[in-house]
Structure formats: C-alpha cells, structure tokens
Amino acid sequence: xxxxxxxxxxxxxxxxxxxxxxxxxxxxxxxxxxxxxxxxxxxxxxxxxxxxxxxxxxxxxxxxxxxxxxxxxxxxxxxxxxxxxxxxxxxxxxxxxxxxxxxxxxxxxxxxxxxxxxxxxxxxxxxxxxxxxxxxxxxxxxxxxxxxxxxxxxxxxxxxxxxxxxxxxxxxxxxxxxxxxxxxxxxxxxxxxxxxxxxxxxxxxxxxxxx
Ligand code: PRP
Numbered sequence: 050x051x052x053x054x055x056x057x058x059x060x061x062x063x064x065x066x067x068x069x070x071x072x073x074x075x076x077x078x079x080x081x082x083x084x085x086x087x088x089x090x091x092x093x094x095x096x097x098x099x100x101x102x103x104x105x106x107x108x109x110x111x112x113x114x115x116x117x118x119x120x121x122x123x124x125x126x127x128x129x130x131x132x133x134x135x136x137x138x139x140x141x142x143x144x145x146x147x148x149x150x151x152x153x154x155x156x157x158x159x160x161x162x163x164x165x166x167x168x169x170x171x172x173x174x175x176x177x178x179x180x181x182x183x184x185x186x187x188x189x190x191x192x193x194x195x196x197x198x199x200x201x202x203x204x205x206x207x208x209x210x211x212x213x214x215x216x217x218x219x220x221x222x223x224x225x226x227x228x229x230x231x232x233x234x235x236x237x238x239x240x241x242x243x244x245x246x247x248x249x250x251x252x253x254x255x256x257x258x259x260x
Pocket of ligand 1: 192193194195196209210211212213214215216217
C-alpha cells in the first residue's frame with residue numbers, strides 16, 4: 050500500500066552515493082529516477098513511497114537529526130565530526146577507510162616546544178582526540194586537499210581519512226597513527242523510527258540482509 054507521506058532519505062552527494070543507491074535498489078526500491086542527469090534536489094522513487102534528497106555529506110546528520118529526513122547514509126567520519134543525535138543501526142560496510150594522523154615519516158610530537166599544528170576537515174573530532182591524549186593543539190580547519198598542510202608548512206600533521214594511501218604517498222607523507230576504522234552508516238531519525246516503524250524497521254532488516 051502506498052502511503053500519503055513518503056519516507057525521506059538523505060543521500061550524500063559524492064563518493065558514497067553510488068553504492069548507497071545500489072543497496073536501495075537491491076531492497077527493491079526503484080532508483081531509476083536517481084540516475085538521471087538533473088539539478089533537482091528532491092527526487093521520488095517510481096511509486097512515490099520514497100523521496101530522496103541529495104545533500105553535502107556533512108549535512109546528512111543535520112537533516113536526519115531534525116527529522117527533515119527519516120533516514121540517511123553517511124560516513125562514520127562525518128558522524129564523528131558532527132556528533133548529532135541520530136540512531137545508527139547499521140554499518141553498511143562500504144566506503145571503508147581509516148581515520149589517521151599523517152605527516153612526514155619520522156615526525157614526533159616529542160620534539161615540539163609549542164602546540165602541535167593539525168590541519169583537518171574534522172576540527173571537532175581532532176580537538177577531542179588530542180584533548181584525550183593531553184596534547185596541546187592548534188587546529189587548522191581546512192575543507193579539502195588537507196595533505197597540503199605539512200607539505201607547504203601550514204601544519205605539522207593532518208587528521209584525515211586514508212583509503213588507498215595514494216594521496217599520502219604522492220605527497221611524501223605517511224600514516225603516523227591509526228585512530229579508528231571508518232565506513233558508511235545508515236542513520237535514522239529517532240522519532241521516525243517510532244512513528245514510521247512499519248516502514249522503517251522492515252527496510253532496516255532488508256538492508257541488514259544485503260550488507
Ligand atoms: C579524501 C581524503 C584524502 C583522500 C584519501 O579526500 O581527505 O585526501 O581522500 O584517499 P586515498 O587514501 O585513497 O588517497 P577527497 O578525495 O574526498 O577530496 P578532498 O581532498 O577535496 O577532501
């Protein structure tokens with residue numbers, strides 16, 4: 050039965066989108082409209098049961114926390130940084146990488162007589178990480194190409210995700226510390242999980258069976 054209020058799914062633009070759509074298709078959702086070349090930001094599945102919004106990855110937790118989206122797909126790196134109040138019922142297993150501290154080989158904080166300069170897209174996460182370690186830091190927030198930090202002398206190290214390691218290698222850097230594994234997660238709005246449980250719970254089960 051098609052209900053009047055569609056289930057809204059927030060999908061991250063970029064590297065995780067394709068695999069997220071693949072999983073939804075395997076759940077039997079008609080995702081053909083999502084593959085068309087369009088500038089539209091709100092798209093429906095074939096039967097109008099689902100509505101999809103494409104947003105910047107960092108905004109997925111915000112849409113889901115506030116209930117503007119019932120569900121979302123987002124990297125664990127983004128969840129760690131954004132720290133929003135959402136359910137995170139499933140590790141989707143794709144988009145696997147590692148959150149790391151990286152810098153020039155042999156770099157050691159022991160030699161520093163000032164705060165460690167850390168360039169990162171994950172400012173809140175990196176600050177909390179070094180606070181737990183009791184290391185004084187100067188966090189330098191960047192929005193991309195973070196590896197440039199040590200290379201150009203802007204920072205001593207970076208805190209960033211490492212997937213293949215090729216970007217580090219190409220820039221003469223290496224992993225200094227592995228912080229935690231990262232992968233894509235399914236997130237759910239806490240109220241939606243109760244009020245739309247008849248639709249959302251079976252979908253979570255289906256996705257669980259696939260991943
Ligand atoms: C990410 C990340 C690293 C790179 C790691 O950047 O911030 O720079 O990928 O991947 P690798 O280990 O396979 O080389 P992204 O490609 O998202 O671009 P950005 O630098 O604009 O953030």
